Amino acid sequence: MLHGEQSDGGVIYMRCRPCIRISPAFNxxxxxxxxxxxxxxDVHVCQATAAANNISATPTFLFLRNRVRVDQYQGADAAGLEEKVKQHTENDPGNNEDSDIPKGYMDLMPFVSKTGCECLNESDDCGxxxxxxxDDSYLESDCDEQLLITMAFNQPVKLFSMKLLSSDFAQAPKLLKVFINLPRSMSFDDAERSEPTQALDLTEDDFKDDGLVPLRYVKFQNVQSVTLFVKSNQGDEETTKINYLTFIGTPVQATNMNDFKRVVGKKGESH
Structure with missing residues (x-):
């Protein structure tokens, strides 16, 4: 969730009149x-808003980040609701005051669909x-220095840049091929001979804490999945290590928060 006066997101409480018992906890x-x-x-007053958000039961709480719905919670359990709020505030990538993410973009990790992700040649111990x-854990290749990583998203996104961290620069990726929206899983042979969406030759600056690896934004406008072929590492080491990998960008579709403010803009109806 986004924070502060300029926030474009938060928690939206979709309620009906019988839901009044959870309202004090929400307040x-x-x-x-x-x-x-x-x-x-109030879903009875704002029926079009409820329909647009597929609200089938109340109370339903929608969680948004950067105007994008990232989660929801149903039911009148005050403790469960607060736990969900805690989860999103504590795990929010935008909470870091030292964030190097440019204004208007966000860490897309909340939109990664883990069930659609795949990594070939990963170590059994460091997957x-x-x-x-x-954290201190890392992904390490197994038989040689190469990795073939596919990251899927739960909705189409636009990619602005990539963030990579590696605690051992000699084992950090060097030559990368980036592919998007592949119709099937790619093999290492496929990756070697296929033309990528973008090829990258990474340097030490790319792995600094505030470093971002720029992508050709016009080529990454409607991305459902990204496949990275790590061809080599910086020091020609036997294995490659990646401590952290994420993408910076925006979802293709976003919720217009002004719509909510307009329909619930009466005094006392929003917090």
């Missing part, structure tokens, strides 16, 4: 988490999941 959360925008919508979180 309390709006005071407890002042950095999050809380909005309230692909390790590079999806910022």
């Amino acid at each position: 309390l959360l709006s005071n407890r988490y002042p950095q999050v925008v809380f909005l309230e919508v 692909f999941d390790n590079c999806l979180t910022k």
Whole structure:
């Protein structure tokens, strides 16, 4: 979720009149988490808004980040609702005050569909999941220095750049081929001979904490999946290591928060 006065996201409470018992808890959360925008919508008054968001039961709480719906919670369980709010505020990639992400873009990790991801030649002990979180764990190749990574998204996105971190520069990726929206899984032979959407020759600057690897934005406008072929590493080491991998960009479709503010803009209806 986005925070602060300029936030474009938060929690939207889709309610009907019988949902009144959860309303005090929702109001309390709006005071407890002042950095999050809380909005309230009466589905009987705003039927078009409810239909547009496929609301089939109430109360339903929609969680948005950068005007994009990333999660929802149903039910009148106050403890469960607060746990969901905590989950999104604590795991928000935008919470980092030192964020190097340019204005208007976001870390797309919340939109990664893990069931659609794949990594070939990953080590049994240091697998692909390790590079999806910022900690001491890492992804390491197995038989040689090459990796073939596919990351799928749960909705179409536009890619602006890629972020890569590696604690050992000698084992960091060097030559990469980037492919998008492949109709089937790619083999290493396919990757070697196929023309990529973009080829990259990475340098030490690309792996700095504030570094971003720019992508040709016009070529990455409607991306459902990205496949990275790591051909070599910086020091010609036997294996390649990646501590963190993510993409920076925006979802293709975004929710217009002004629509919600307009329909619930009466005094006392939003928090």
